[in-house]
Amino acid sequence: MNFIKRIARKIKRTAGKIKKAFFSVTRVIVFQPGKVGSSTVQASLERAFKNRNHILEIHHVHALNNLDEREEFIKRTRKDPSESLVLIQEWRELRREIADHPQQRWHIINLVRDPIAIKVSALFQLLDQHIPDWQERQKGGRLTMSELEALFFSKQEFGFAGLEQWYNKQIKDIWGLDVFAEPFPRHAGYKIYEKANIRLIIIRLEDLNQVAKQAFNDFLGLENFQVVNANVSEEKPYAELYNEFKKRPLPEQYVEQGLGTRFAIHFYSPEEIETFRKRWTQT
16 A cells, blocks of 8 residues: 555655646745644645646645654664654655755645544544554454553654744744744734745644635645545544543643643633643543
8 A cells, every 4th residue: 555655655746847837836835743634624625726727836844954864763663664664765855855956936725623523533643653554453353542541652753842943943944934923813813924935824623624725825826725534533444442542631840831832822822821721631
């Protein structure tokens, strides 16, 4: 399956290069740590650009900096890292393109979300890599919630240090944009940042359905933009486990770590953070 995916990606990239010779191009990077609605945004953009005499070059990326470090971490901590390693190679190619064409214009889309929800969703998105035989074990009644909790709380990637550092390492260090330098307009649900040839929009996932039409009109000049849901956790093979896990209260210490991050405090109001706190600590 991974081989087929690689071939499909190569064909898509080759076709894209041919089309770029005849049409103008809008280059977009959907860029965030992961499990923040990026697949939905990508699918929505592809639909919005369909049948237009304009090419959408879109990349779905979780990291562009410190990739060697990320690769070693993945190899060290996951039982089957193959899919993630293929993605990292694609991210390296994009980073080289950015470095080789410093004047090229990029539109960067970043979504933020309740940090606890990000990490819980990531656990199940990466379940194949941590427990490759989880489906067989689930069918045989040999996969317990206690085991999933032990995995969740024992792995560094499901903690919050990476989330705290992500905007400095992946946005500020590459493009010089400091998203924490000024307040985020929580009432609007999105904000556009600009520097030289870079445009960045940050949208709160909780507000996406309400603000998407205006946000993408402001950002890309797309009228009547519609959200197309994609990669929804409730439709995945792990949906039953995911929903059961979400019903269990999480330790208050873990929840407080996530909700006390600069990330959470910057993008969400105290009242919204309290709502998240109740969601994850009460049955």
